[in-house]
Amino acid sequence: MSPSPSLRNFIIVWSGQLVSTIGSTMSTFAFNIWAWEFSGQVTSLALVDFFTLLPSILFSPIAGVIVDRCNRKLLMVLGDTITVTLTVMIVLLYLTNQLQVWHLYVTGAIAGTFNQIQWLAYSASVSLMVPTKHYARASSLDFVSGYGANIVGPALAGYLYYSIGLAGICVIDIVTFLIAISSILLVKVPQPLPDEAESQINPNIWREFVFGMRYIRARRGMLALLIAGFLFWLPYDICDLLYTPMILSRSGNDTVVLGSLASAAGVGGVIGALIISRWGGFKRRIKGVLIGMAGIGLSKTVLGLGQSPWIWMLAQFSASLYAPLSGSSTTAIWMTKVHPNIQGRVFAARSLVEQLTSAFAYLIAGLLADNVFEPAMHPGGMLTPFFGRLFGTGTGAGISVLYVICALCMSLVGLCGYQFHSLRNVEDLLLDQDAG
Numbered sequence: 001m002s003p004s005p006s007l008r009n010f011i012i013v014w015s016g017q018l019v020s021t022i023g024s025t026m027s028t029f030a031f032n033i034w035a036w037e038f039s040g041q042v043t044s045l046a047l048v049d050f051f052t053l054l055p056s057i058l059f060s061p062i063a064g065v066i067v068d069r070c071n072r073k074l075l076m077v078l079g080d081t082i083t084v085t086l087t088v089m090i091v092l093l094y095l096t097n098q099l100q101v102w103h104l105y106v107t108g109a110i111a112g113t114f115n116q117i118q119w120l121a122y123s124a125s126v127s128l129m130v131p132t133k134h135y136a137r138a139s140s141l142d143f144v145s146g147y148g149a150n151i152v153g154p155a156l157a158g159y160l161y162y163s164i165g166l167a168g169i170c171v172i173d174i175v176t177f178l179i180a181i182s183s184i185l186l187v188k189v190p191q192p193l194p195d196e197a198e199s200q201i202n203p204n205i206w207r208e209f210v211f212g213m214r215y216i217r218a219r220r221g222m223l224a225l226l227i228a229g230f231l232f233w234l235p236y237d238i239c240d241l242l243y244t245p246m247i248l249s250r251s252g253n254d255t256v257v258l259g260s261l262a263s264a265a266g267v268g269g270v271i272g273a274l275i276i277s278r279w280g281g282f283k284r285r286i287k288g289v290l291i292g293m294a295g296i297g298l299s300k301t302v303l304g305l306g307q308s309p310w311i312w313m314l315a316q317f318s319a320s321l322y323a324p325l326s327g328s329s330t331t332a333i334w335m336t337k338v339h340p341n342i343q344g345r346v347f348a349a350r351s352l353v354e355q356l357t358s359a360f361a362y363l364i365a366g367l368l369a370d371n372v373f374e375p376a377m378h379p380g381g382m383l384t385p386f387f388g389r390l391f392g393t394g395t396g397a398g399i400s401v402l403y404v405i406c407a408l409c410m411s412l413v414g415l416c417g418y419q420f421h422s423l424r425n426v427e428d429l430l431l432d433q434d435a436g
Helices: 003-041 042-069 070-095 101-129 132-185 205-217 218-251 255-279 287-305 309-337 339-375 384-391 397-419
Strands: none
Touching: 003 042, 003 070, 003 101, 003 218, 003 255, 042 070, 042 101, 042 132, 042 218, 042 339, 070 101, 070 132, 101 339, 132 255, 132 309, 205 218, 205 339, 218 255, 218 287, 218 309, 218 339, 218 397, 255 309, 287 309, 287 397, 309 339, 339 397, 384 397
């Protein structure tokens, strides 16, 4: 049976996003290598991510309202167009030998603002483009896009970085963005029907944003799911930031090894997403959320403890294999329990909590790695007697210790989450697409 028109449109947009994500993964990979080689500090990488998040955090109170009230297709095109323009500026600065790390802070801040709108517009459109029964499968396809890009993007960037340079990789990214924009322009992106009562009221941006926060807080199961996400994503984001400097410092700045590990993660993610797409996930989706969290945490623990590329590769594959199970199950719960007319505002409130979590993680990760754990794991450091035999000493050892601590915290969220009634029974406590 051929796909319905709405599902066909989703697949077209998703395909464009897949191509664009490959390009973005390549450029992000190249930026991280360039910043690490330029400064040699985790804090530099952390600040790039922090400044990318900061404006979108400040903009979140109105982003959800904009998505619910404006043309979502136009917003998606606008977000990609701004990002392309900023990438062109980076290329020009690099070619004229003027690129500095602080330029990445500024361009990342601007891109983060418009990417927030683009992501919210896309996420809120999926529930109108795809039948309810296919929500988990649609979410898993987004994981295919993200992890599929990780198979190709980092490996290509790792091999090409020292041949075509940062500028060449950015040019590839620009071309992929143009493909993504074209895919959006080719299809009709549905708009939610306006609520008659709301359409008669002049919008108050702050009031409508607070509506999203109160909506979540008033529903115990939804609040429990949000808190569990916070407890998981805080250590996850710290690990995510530590990953590149940990591998580069332990492999002698071998970009090919780093790219190969990212590709292994991509393979695991795609396989996991395809399994979920075919299977549909657990009938009780909260099981998928928590089992996935535990599996990711335990896999990353092995990654931090490992001393060879083969162990790193297997651990990365395993962590990414679990990620679509947790992520698609979480997304399916939110999409099922929130009415499409208010998803922009509710998703914006959820996104704000996640972004604040990431921003805090990025700030403390650099400080802890550069000023606490790395000095403590150098020869003669205060942690060396306890962890020296397990992690070694010198550059990268302290980062690995911090990485493992955070990975263990992630696994505990998944292993212990089922003990809490509000989280375990979230799907029973909430009505499907409850607009209340």
